Amino acid sequence: MAKSKYAAGLQFIPITPAQGQDKHTRKAIQSHATRAGARRRPLIELRPWINPHRELEPLEKAISEDTRTSKPDSSIPSPRLVGADFSGMQLPPGIEPYMIQDLVKLIDLNRHGVYPYEICLDVHPTAKGWFPYLISDVCCLHSMMFSVRAFLERTAHNQPSPLAAFHYAQTLHLLQARLNESDPTSAISDATMMVVIxxxxxxxxxxxxxTVAKHFQGLEKMVSLRGGVRALNTENNIQVKVCRADLEYALLLGHRPRLLQEGISWDCFIADRGRVRCSHPPHDANLHAFAETAIDVKLHNALQDLHAFSCISNLAYQTTRKLSPEVYNEMMISILYRLTNLSFGRNHLAEAIRIGLLAFSSTIFIERHFMGQPSQHLLNLYTDALFKLRNSTNVDLPIPMVLWLTMFSHLVVHTELSAADWRSVWLDEAVLRGKINTWPQACEILRSVAWVDFVHSRSGKPIFEVAMSRLERTASSDV
Structure with a gap:
């Protein structure tokens, strides 16, 4: 009988095309969670990164079974829908139910961009989304209708349509009236913050x-008047929405986040919990030895968390084990706030790794799947940091790190670089130096740093194949 290649214990098992999924492999994947639960190990407590005095669910419960494919308990057919979903809602003048349908579709599209279904359970409570603001606050409703028109019309018109202009005018009118009230409560309410976002x-x-910067200055002032980020409501997810906006606009506009600049924890959030047990021999040993001696411990901790997140994501994609949206948010916020608040100046190695991790994180946490590549400012920073590192004479990078940095420099630009480009030359050197002959072999090395297969491999594989073609042509010409 063939022996399973997986050891006992809760492990995150990456499967590559080279490995294949034989019956023993499939059995190991399907049963690993059951084996871990049977040992009755103590549950590992998770505390929010922003509010460590609160508690999240234990890590084992935060990685839960996805039951979306289960069959309904009842076979009784539902009544046929008459009209739109919001036909019975009392709407303000100028807004019809069919317009709300478009808005709900966009919210749903954005939700799957924020919480990718390959990683997260689709069980985020309605109370934590946009819906409560949509049905309870007219100003918020108009602002969201303006946003949906801006999204739908962004490639069709240079000027806003009359409908978009109407919603924008209504939003500004209601918002200004709210800000002029003697009672500041509504001016800094959760709904008003959502309007500004x-x-x-x-x-x-x-x-x-x-205008983005101007709106965020107003949001920052509102948060300050509310007592800071840590004082915001966590039950309706406004704290997460504000932090996500802060991080998005920091990366977009090229500055540090304006919120949570003090009192943040630099420790690992999840990598040191003792449950994320992945193995990438022989690359991980050399990489860890390099990271522990060559880069700042704060940066190393962020790298370890991103590596752990990548392993969890690959597991979630292969199995029904999914992250809860709450834990996904905490990992996103803890990693990105640490990376954006670090800076290493003339330490070209640490700065290139930091910005590389930011670019990687943006493809997972920030970049909406329907809006294209990360911000141009971040791409420019990454290219500049890599160029300085490339021209440093005293840096000796291990194969996993140089392959990861150069592969990602190609992946995030969304355009094919020429063979003469220094980034292409550097990638070819890494492939040749590492004696990498196949894409599965390259993936194993990339996973030892951080690599989410379902996000990055579709774009990464063609990049690697082009590099192999260049190397083969060079070898042929040398014969």
Missing amino acids: SLATAAELTNDFA
């Missing part, structure tokens, strides 16, 4: 970055 998003869609 929605307006900033609409400005981003039209590349009006000056």
Whole structure:
């Protein structure tokens, strides 16, 4: 009888095309969670990164079975829908139920961009989404209707349509009246914050970055008047929405986040919990030895968390084990706030790794799947940091790190670089130096740093194949 290649214990098992999924492998994947639970190990407590005095669910419960494919208990057919989903809602003048349908579709599209279904359970409570604001606050409703028009019309018109202009005018009128009230409660309410976030998003869609900055300055003031990020409501997810906006606009506009600049934890959030047990021999040993001696411990901790997240994501994609949205948010916020608040100046190695990890994180946490590549500012920073590292004479990078940095420099630009480009030359050197002959072999090395297969391999494989073609042509010409 063939022996399973997986050891006992809860492990994250990456499967590559080279390995294949034989019956023993499939059995190991399907039963690993059951084996871990049977040992009755103590549950590992998770505390929010922003509010460590609260508690999250234990890590084992945070990685839960996805039951979306289960059959309904009842076979009784549902009544046929008459009209739109919101036909019975009392709407303000100028808004019809069919318009709300478009908005709900966009919210659903954005939700799957924020919480990719390959990683997260689709069980985020309605109370934590946009819906409560949509049905309870007219100003928020108009602002969101303006955002949906801006999204739908962003490639069709240079100027907003009359409908978009109507919603924008209504939003500004209601918002200004709210800000002029003697009672500041409504001016800094959760709903008002959502209005400002929605307006900033609409400005981003039209590349009006000056307006984005202006809106976020207003949001920052509101958060300050509420007592800071840690004082925001966590039950309706406004704290997460504000932090995500802060991080998005920091990366978009090229500055540090304006919130949570003090009192943050630099420790690992999940990598040191003792449950993320992945193995990438022989690459991980050399990489860890390099990281522990060559880069700052704060940066190393962020790298370890991103590596752990990648392993969890690959496991979630292969199995029904999914992250809860709450833990996904905490990992996103803890990693990105640490990376954006670090800076290493003339330490070209650490700065290139930091910005590389930011670019990687943006493809997972920030980049909406329907909006294209990361911000141009971040791409420019990454290219500049890699160029300085390339021209440093005292840096000796291990194969996993140099392959990861150069592969990602190609992946995030979304355009094919020429063979003469220094980034192509550097990638070819890494492949040749590492004696890498196949894409599965390259994936194993990339996973030892951080690599989410379902996100990065579709773009990464053609990049690697082009590099192999260049090397083969060079070898043929030398004969």
